Amino acid sequence: MTDLEVLPITQYGNSILRLQSQSVPYSRIQSADLGELVQLMFYTMEQVDGVGLAAPQIGKSIQLAVIAFEGHHTRPDMMPIPKTILINPRIVDASDELVSDWEGCLSFSGATRRLVNRHKGITVEYMNDRGNLQTAEYHGFTARVFQHEIDHLMGMLYIDRISNEPS
Ligand code: NI
Numbered sequence: 001m002t003d004l005e006v007l008p009i010t011q012y013g014n015s016i017l018r019l020q021s022q023s024v025p026y027s028r029i030q031s032a033d034l035g036e037l038v039q040l041m042f043y044t045m046e047q048v049d050g051v052g053l054a055a056p057q058i059g060k061s062i063q064l065a066v067i068a069f070e071g072h073h074t075r076p077d078m079m080p081i082p083k084t085i086l087i088n089p090r091i092v093d094a095s096d097e098l099v100s101d102w103e104g105c106l107s108f109s110g111a112t113r114r115l116v117n118r119h120k121g122i123t124v125e126y127m128n129d130r131g132n133l134q135t136a137e138y139h140g141f142t143a144r145v146f147q148h149e150i151d152h153l154m155g156m157l158y159i160d161r162i163s164n165e166p167s
Pocket of ligand 1: 104107148
């Protein structure tokens with residue numbers, strides 16, 4: 001078992017954040033190496049109070065992200081999100097309706113949160129860590145988190161989608 005350590009988070013300005021990440025080959029999905037990386041990503045995310053972390057943010061340009069949110073008593077609009085491992089995700093459907101809400105990003109430490117436009121609802125296809133293809137539909141805050149992390153795997157950042165319209 002790997003000793004758990006907080007991984008350094010790649011900060012804005014590092015060109016890896018602007019790359020299209022490589023797909024994870026099927027043969028690597030159930031490897032011990034990927035399993036350890038996922039474990040370290042969840043640990044790192046918990047330590048820094050994040051709700052999502054994408055592999056480029058820890059210096060790996062691969063299509064892997066982790067998401068989890070326990071919920072918060074002051075934010076009933078932000079539904080808890082179970083621990084999810086996203087491998088090679090694709091947004092296969094998205095609502096026309098966009099919604100604007102506040103977002104931050106672990107790769108912009110110290111930066112202010114900004115109003116960001118996102119699809120209100122999305123359908124995502126991805127592989128889980130057992131190599132099973134999953135299809136899931138998300139709405140609201142959960143859909144926002146998934147869009148933010150999937151963007152990271154495409155080299156897109158939240159500052160690219162800033163809204164000028166107060167919602
Ligand atoms: Ni981010």
